[in-house]
Amino acid sequence: MTVVEDNQIAWKTGERLRTITRLFTQLQQLNFACCDVVSATQCSLLSTLERNGPQTLTSLTRSLQLDKAWLSRTTDQMVEDGLLLKAPHPNDRRALLVQLTDAGHGAAQILNHQLNAQASRVLERLPAGERSQTVRLLSLLETALQAELASQVRSLAAPAKGEQE
Numbered sequence: 001m002t003v004v005e006d007n008q009i010a011w012k013t014g015e016r017l018r019t020i021t022r023l024f025t026q027l028q029q030l031n032f033a034c035c036d037v038v039s040a041t042q043c044s045l046l047s048t049l050e051r052n053g054p055q056t057l058t059s060l061t062r063s064l065q066l067d068k069a070w071l072s073r074t075t076d077q078m079v080e081d082g083l084l085l086k087a088p089h090p091n092d093r094r095a096l097l098v099q100l101t102d103a104g105h106g107a108a109q110i111l112n113h114q115l116n117a118q119a120s121r122v123l124e125r126l127p128a129g130e131r132s133q134t135v136r137l138l139s140l141l142e143t144a145l146q147a148e149l150a151s152q153v154r155s156l157a158a159p160a161k162g163e164q165e
Contacts, residue, residue, distance in 0.1 A: 027122075031114045041066065041074050043111055046083070046100070050108035054099035056089060083107055 001009075029040060044064055049055065052063075057075065061068045075098055078084040083104035089095035100108060123131055 027118055028115060031111065031118065039074070041070070042078060042083075045071075045074065045078065045098075046104060046108040046111055049084075049098065049100045050105065050112065054097045056092075056095045056097060058095065060098060078104070 028043075031043075041064070045060065048060065048063060055063075057068060057071060060066070060075075061071050064071070075084055075086065079086055082101055085099050085101055086096045087099070089097045123134065126134055
């Protein structure tokens with residue numbers, strides 16, 4: 001394969017991944033109402049806290065890549081709605097720990113159920129003989145994306161050449 005062919009494949013692959021990401025995001029946005037929340041941020045918070053357990057606002061800001069003030073207002077609203085609790089962190093008096101209430105767990109489970117059902121409907125649109133291979137390839141893609149993300153994070157965190165730590 002030539003460099004030009006490699007570049008064309010990379011361009012087409014990048015374009016396809018961006019298209020898949022946009023379509024998947026659009027489908028997910030249609031499910032926000034299912035868990036009685038009104039925004040992608042709220043659904044992301046529910047999913048993240050359900051998956052990873054209680055976290056500080058700072059760690060949520062980093063993992064969700066959101067502005068701290070925006071996230072604070074969103075979590076305050078979710079506390080008012082009975083979906084979240086904010087409590088002092090047991091090991092750091094300056095930090096608040098954000099966690100799901102029972103209602104928040106229920107909303108997260110409903111959201112996950114709806115999103116999993118949606119994924120099943122999408123998979124059913126593929127030819128039956130291709131489904132298991134698609135799931136296997138998605139797993140490989142997930143691993144590759146995680147490795148790329150970890151690499152990017154490490155390179156951003158590493159001091160530049162000539163800088164002292």
